Amino acid sequence: MPTAYSRRRLLATGFGLGGAALLSACTGNAGRPGPTTPVLPAPTTSFGAPAMATTLQAGVSQIDLGGITATTWAYGGALPGKELRAKAGEVLRIHVENALPTETSVHWHGVRLHNAADGVPGLTQEPIAAAASYTYEFLAPDPGTYFFHPHSGVQIDRGLYAPLIIDDPAEPGGYDHEWVLMLDDWTDGVGKSPDDILAEFKAQNGTVGTGMNHDMGGMDGMGNSPLGDVGDIAYPHYLINGRIPRAPRTLTAKPGQRARVRIINAAADTLFRVALGGHVMTVTHTDGFAVQPVETRALYLAQGERVDVVVTLGDGVFALVAAAEGKSGQGVILVRTGSGAVPPATVRPAELDTDPLLMTALMPADAARLSQREPDQIEQVTLNGQMQPYAWGMNGTVFGSDNPLRTTSGSRVRLQMTNESMMAHPMHIHGHTWSLPANGGLRKDTVLVLPMQTITADLHADNPGKWAYHCHNIYHAEIGMMTSLQY
Ligand SMILES: [Cu+2]
Incomplete structure (x- = not known):
């Protein structure tokens, strides 16, 4: 199957704001002040024998x-x-x-x-x-x-x-099963190799600059997502735990049991829309940190993001589907608690089309908040580039020609990330977990920045070093959408 490129497309309205509105209606505590000291100790380099x-x-x-x-x-x-x-x-x-x-x-x-x-x-x-x-x-x-x-x-x-x-040694539990799901987009060994795809992108010799880029290039029919453009590559397969949908793995439990499901998006170029047919999911964590629980029937998970959900299982055979957003194809894993026919590989639970929750619509659990503090330093970061000719960068340039962000230990650093492109970018910081002030201090290390959106992310500089900061679309990162934070 050939590589295909997504069509540039105008944005639909909405951006999943329904989810955000629902959430604040549920919790009603945006802007609640947090504790007055950082809730987490700084990382250490002096430690004992490995456990x-x-x-x-x-x-x-x-x-x-x-x-x-x-x-x-x-x-x-x-x-x-x-x-x-x-x-x-x-x-x-x-x-x-x-x-x-x-x-x-x-x-x-x-x-x-x-x-x-x-x-x-x-x-x-x-x-x-x-x-x-x-x-x-x-x-x-x-x-x-x-x-x-x-x-x-x-x-x-x-x-x-x-x-x-x-x-977490203090985890209260409250579930009967714990399942870990890894979502992936797959071409290696069955289609082009990732290195071949990257070489084709590089051969386009694209360049980036700052400023809003409304490019409308592109060739095929991909890109039908309310989020805008979310992927460049049509993959032959999408996997959950290493399996294609016509030979899915099966998770087994009893009706009425509760399962904690940890979902990890390990894909290079694919944002997934996730639902478990016939079930409501209670979101409890994202990127490792606890959130104020929210019920949803579907959610978006970008590359590098993780989400933990708890579900109370019904009786029968159910498909947990990760649909490749803006592309055709999906990953499937089955949940079996009783008798029933195995759904077809193309099963599409109705829940997938019920206003999926963005992780950036969540609010943090109180215990997960970073202390509130005014920033010592504010950095403007632009996300730049376009699909054709393929080029992605930050602050108008590419990694290697970039100016690393610099701070000092103990500083509170605010990054204002403005996406000046027509594509969503899951931005990832190493060695730190951001606090998102617009979400009451939601903790995340990977944040999806939608086309033309600005997201503010604070961090506490308590872990000195040279830290990569990049888009987790791995082709974007490799073509230049990366810089670093150094102190
Ligand atoms: Cu990107």
Whole structure:
């Protein structure tokens, strides 16, 4: 299946504001002041023996996607790779063996770890050469749903990803099952390779500048999303936990039981719209941090974002569907609690079309708030570029020609991100968790900035180092939509 490019399109109105309005009607406490001291201790580089130690091998593997075998790159020969799990405050030691034909790295996405373990070649370490190994050791301070993947080229668009779950010893539980779902868009070994796709984009020799860009280029029929343009590439397949929809995995439980579902979007270029047929989901966390619970029947999850939901299960067989937003295709996983026919691969639960919740419509749980404080420093950041000729950048330039953001330890830094393009960008900060003042201090490390939208995100500079700050559309990042925060 050829690569296809999304059509530039005019924005529909709405932007999921219904969800935001619903939420504030439920909670009614926007702007409530938070505690007066930071709720979390600063990350540390001095720690004791690891509570969790393991070896992770990145190598070339044959993966069965469900009747289709792909030769790809994966961790430990599995897709997704084996989940890693530890408790908050524990030290993890992961020895990485690189059996790939090229250099790699591992980034622990969302974890507020010390800079040297962040896994970004060029900023925090030398790449791990082919046939070499490297040991990451870090303390994971905050409980939550995280994942790991390379920060080398477009390797995340192969099979190199796996969950990283940090348990909260104080978690009250209240559920019978815990399921971890990884969403992905798939081409490697069955269509063009990610490196081929990137090479085609690079060959367009696009350039970026500042200023609103209303480009309307594009070629095919993609792009039918109320969010605007959300993806550039039509993939042959979309996966949940490594499987195509006609050979889905099945989760089993009993009717009436409660399941905590941790959902991770590991896709390179795809935003998903997620629903569980016949069910309402209660959103409890995003990007690891607790939110004021919200019920929804559908939600949007952008690349790099995570969400935890709790569902009370009905009786029968249900499809949890992750529909590729603005594209055709979907990932499916089944939930079976009783008898019933398996739904077809093309099943489309009605819940998908019920005003999906954006993660940026959530409000934080009180315990998750960062202390409120006026910023010491305000930085304007523009998100720039266009699909044709393909070019993406920040502040009118590309990574390598960028001016890193600089601050000092202890500062409160406000980033005002203005998206001057016609495409949504999931912006990700390393080593910190933002606080979004427009959401009462919602904590996130990956924030979807919609076309022409400005989002304000504060951070507390308590973790010195060189921190990548980039779009988590991995093709955007690799073509130049990345800078860094340094102090
Ligand atoms: Cu982007």
